[in-house]
Amino acid sequence: MMKVAQMMFHDLWNHRLTQGRAQAKAATAQIDKLQKQIDGLLDRIADMSVVSAMSAMEKRIEKLEREKLALQERASEIARSEDQLQQNT
Numbered sequence: 001m002m003k004v005a006q007m008m009f010h011d012l013w014n015h016r017l018t019q020g021r022a023q024a025k026a027a028t029a030q031i032d033k034l035q036k037q038i039d040g041l042l043d044r045i046a047d048m049s050v051v052s053a054m055s056a057m058e059k060r061i062e063k064l065e066r067e068k069l070a071l072q073e074r075a076s077e078i079a080r081s082e083d084q085l086q087q088n089t
Helices: 002-047 051-087
Strands: none
Touching: 002 051
């Protein structure tokens, strides 16, 4: 009975590790997507001459940067959790 419980726990553990890796990969892909959006907006600002439009773009960039930072923090949390899980195996 104990052996079965250990096997189930091990399977659950591996599933959690796989989920964490998938979440980290998704977060990294989203970070890359946000960075491309930011770069595109910065390019557009460089070509603008209307101050109000530039201000709107700057606000959008700030929002994207906050989203990117939140995703980076989430990816770091996932990596830390994965490290802890691996240390406990």
